[in-house]
Amino acid sequence: MRKTLIALLLVFGFASTAHAAMRTQTVDYSVDGKAMQGVLVWDDAVQTPRPGLLMVPDWTGINARNIKFAEGIADKQYVIFMGDMYGIGVRPKDNQQAATASGVLMHDRPLLRKRVLAAFDELRALAAKHVAPIDAAKLAAIGFCFGGTSVLDLARTGTDVAAVVSFHGGLSTDDPALAKHIKARVLAMNGADDRGTMPDAPAFMQEMRQSPAPWQFVVFGGAVHCFAEPWAHSPPGCVYDPPVAKRAFALMHAWLDEAFAKPSPPVLKGV
DSSP states (O other): OHHHHHHHHHHTTOOOGGGGGEEEEEEEEEETTEEEEEEEEEETTOOSOEEEEEEEOOTTOSOHHHHHHHHHHHTTTOEEEEOOSSOTTOOOSSHHHHHHHHHHHHTOHHHHHHHHHHHHHHHHHHHHHTSSOEEEEEEEEEEETHHHHHHHHHHHTTOOOSEEEEESOOOOOSOGGGGGGOOSEEEEEEETTOTTTGGGHHHHHHHHTTOSSOEEEEEETTOOBTTTOTTOEETTTEEOOHHHHHHHHHHHHHHHHHHHSOOOOOOOTTO
């Protein structure tokens, strides 16, 4: 399974030979007294501070497969903190358990926002404590499927996150007016044939027009749900699409680079 996943990650260009240097560390924190346990992922062969990313995985949550996925994304470029949305005692073993666990939060969006914000705050705390080589001035969030929904809700909290990137995440919200508070640069990417998310696309774009921050909504023709996850093969609705995944991750890198770039000084004419 490990060799297969690494080979698939190489297809779209964010895995490398650095896996031998990858480190993972569990991180205990809490939300309103509820015990949570995230996972910090980074390449300890690189000592240079680099951007920190909160990563919220799909509805299966924190597990060995998603940790390996995070390692491939982190590579030498990012330090990733995988946030725990469910609590330390909830680790879904199958899709039915995952649907139950994520459903609790999807039906209580204020609670979802509280938990994803707590995870992002934990990333900030880790950066401040120098637990890993995180550049505290460069913090963003990415998410997949349910995780994509979560990071969009992180942006809706109005917190100071530089950017959020959603891969085939749910686009709906319980409160469109929250978009007025968004400070993050928002990139949402969905498959044109994703029957679970695309019905909400018109409302999402209308909502995002209220955002004072830059946003982009990218639709990949022919793609369905799960297009960025190498293990996804549940046709017709959830299928990995290597060319689309490659383009999506390239867009992610460009979006994050732009968000983290220092603004150019103004050009003074006539001086």
